[in-house]
Amino acid sequence: MKKCRLTSLLFCLLFFSAMPSYADTDLTIEGLDGELDDNVSAYLSSIKESEYSTSLRFQSRIKENITDALKALGYYNPDIEFVIEGDESDPQADHELIVNVDPGLPTIIYESDIVIEGEARNDPDFRRLVDRSNLNLGQVINHGNYEGLKGSLRNLALQKGYFDGQFVATKLEVSPSRNQAFVHIHYKSGPRYSFGATTILGSQIEEHRVQSLVPYKPGDPYQSIQVGELNQNLSSSEWFSSISVEPQIDSETEDKSLPMTVRVAPQTRNQIETGLGYSTDVGPRGKLSWKKPWLNKYGHSIGASVMLSHPEKTFTANYKIPLEDVLHDYYLVQYGFKDEDDNDTDSQEQNLSFERHWLYDKGWHRTIYTRILYEDYVQASESGNSLYVLPGITFSRVRSRGDTMPMWGDKQSINVEYGDPNLLSDTRIVRVTGHTGWIRGIGRNHRFLTRLDAGGAFADDWSEVPPSLRFFVGGINSLRGYGYEEISPKDDNDELVGGAYMATSSLEYQYRVVGNWWGAAFIDVGDAWTDTPEWKRGVGLGIRWASPVGPVRLDFAYGLDADPGDEFKIHFTLGPEL
Structure with missing residues (x-):
């Protein structure tokens, strides 16, 4: 029995060692470049490498594919020659099949x-x-x-x-x-159809307000892009939970007009959102928001939110009144309360504002408003309460192209407010703030971000200006390497008093490491001052993740001009980059 097994083993070894090994054949195409080479490669990609050989049958197959690929691009008379390198008499030797292609004259x-x-x-x-x-x-x-x-x-x-x-x-x-x-x-082509009457079905909002969202008039030439715009307008109103826009193509009309039917369903009456977050600047924070997207048949809406963190507690409520052009013109009444206890500031601030908004097609948003500010505060060794009536105007615009972390985007805003004793303000003041930020990408793996913020408050009596109208800088969205709003002029007791002016700038480079993960290097410069700026600098490295809910940023920053022992900061936050 043992002898039989040994004999079988020896037979198997001799058999497999005697079997010839299969040779490899390489395929090389020469004589083509550009789109001709690309198209030939695309046609030949259907052939598996394991099928490569030097046989005449395989050469015929290659010639047929190359000819079809060149015909598709207008070359009908190619000259194709084959050269075989390697010992054809040795079946175990590797070979290379070289195909020399002269595409010939184009058709x-x-x-x-x-x-x-x-x-x-x-x-x-x-x-x-x-x-x-x-x-x-x-x-x-x-x-x-x-x-x-x-x-x-x-x-x-x-x-x-x-x-x-x-x-x-x-x-x-x-x-x-x-x-x-x-x-x-x-x-x-035949005749061009035009838009007919638009019928709205299922709406809880007044007919003429919904009709104001229609971007065309009956009789306008039909364009599918305007059908999509109508769908987008209805969605942006936030009045409806479902939307269906249907051109009635089968309707026979003598004037070739196309009736449009819009079917909608009301949005839920109440919407509640919750959010939790963390930033090393302010610690844990939570948010609770409530909104009624439509309050009545006129399309009014109301909402409120509460946000809690260690240094700040805020409550805001608003009432929105759309005008005839629902998406672009509206009134907004807002109330806000903010309790801040951080650094050398202890403030309770209340704002009531009456606003008129205009949204323009090119993305600009204009707001003219009057806000009433009452603030009870302790700022360093100063304390008091302030009342201001501040008419103001704001222009802003945000644009981007891309997803969570776009490769192109920008944001600009400017705000001007004025207070006067004749308008119940404690002192005459003009306050101006501005912001610009840019995102530009190079290829798929390089992004550059830059940002500039500046502001100034010009008051007759600076001692009457409350903390909310003064300037403080520092933190993740201001000057990294420093604590949240810890930079401003100080009094004789080395306590923060807030500045009349501020300016911060940032330059950041990002490189895609893998997938949605990026590395970042940055430098920030800025200060808040009253007399003469003493520029503070921060540098560092960071990690960026394009998460499904927004960019996540983790920065390791070093304040080059921070107090000894307090130079290193870690900043972490979730939210837009601009």
Whole structure:
């Protein structure tokens, strides 16, 4: 028995050692570059490397694929030669199959017969589409451009309301012997449909207010982009939980108008949101928000929120009154209470504001308002209470392109307030603040962020100015490497008193390490002062994560001008970068 097993083992070893090993074959394409090389590579990618060989059958298959790839780009007469390197007599030797390709002369468009009939004949979008099709006389024929133009004509017709459009003739002829191509595309658009009446179904808001969200008028030429805009406008109103916009294409009308039906369902009457967060500047914080997105048939809304953290407790409430242009014009009445106990500030601040808002198409937001400020405070060795009536104006804009961490974006704002004793203010004051921030990306892996904030308060009697109208800087969104609002002028007791002016700037570079994780390096400079600035600097490194709920930032910062022993700070926060 043992002898039998030993014999079997020896037989297996001899058998497998005698089996020939399979050789590897490499495939190399030479003579092509640019889009010709790319297209040939795409055609050949369907062949597995394990199928490579030097056989005539495989060479025929390669030649057929290369020929088809070149024809698609207008090269109908290629010259293809094969060279085999390696010992063909040795089946175990590795080989290389070299394919030398001369694409030959390109096939030129000799006749370009592209005709648009019907109302689209004079439509500039159709003319532009044909001009940019790369199917003009003298150009190299490209089958992708030919099929692409047909598809683009269909899509454009649907987008612009030529619903009866059809091709009368489509033909691409090629004479390989003469390297000539003949393009024939005849498209008959028929009449262009227009928007008809828009019917609103299921709305709890007054009809004319919902109709103000419609971005077109009956009789305007149909455009699908305006149907999408209508859907977006209805969603932005926050009045509805579901929205359906349906063009009634099957409706037969003599004037080719297209009735629109909008079906909506009311939004829930009450919305509650909670949030928890943490920042090393202010510690743990929690937020509770409540909102009624629609209060009555006029579309009024009301909301309130409470935010709690160690240094600050705030409560805000607002009442919004939309005007005729619901999305762009509205009144807002707001009340806010803030209790701050941090550093050398102990303040209870109340604000009541009456605001008029305008939103413009280019993203600018203008607000004219009057706010009434009452503040009871202790600031260092100063204490008192203040009453101010402050008319003001604000211009702001935020733009971005991208997702959680966009590669392009900017934010600008400027605010001016004025108080006067004749308007019940304790002293005459003009307060101006401004902000600008920019995000720019290079490629996919490099981002640059820069920010500049500045402000000034000009008062007849500085001793009458409460802490909320003075300036303090420091912290994650101000000057990293320093504590939250711990930088300002100090009195004789070395306590913070707040400054009449402030300026901070930041420059940050980010590099994508992997996926949604980025590394950052930054430098911040700034100060809050009354007489002469003493610029403070902070530098550091950070980690960024583009999380599903927003950018997460962790910074390790060093205050170059901080007090000895207090130079190192860790800043952590969740929220927008601008």
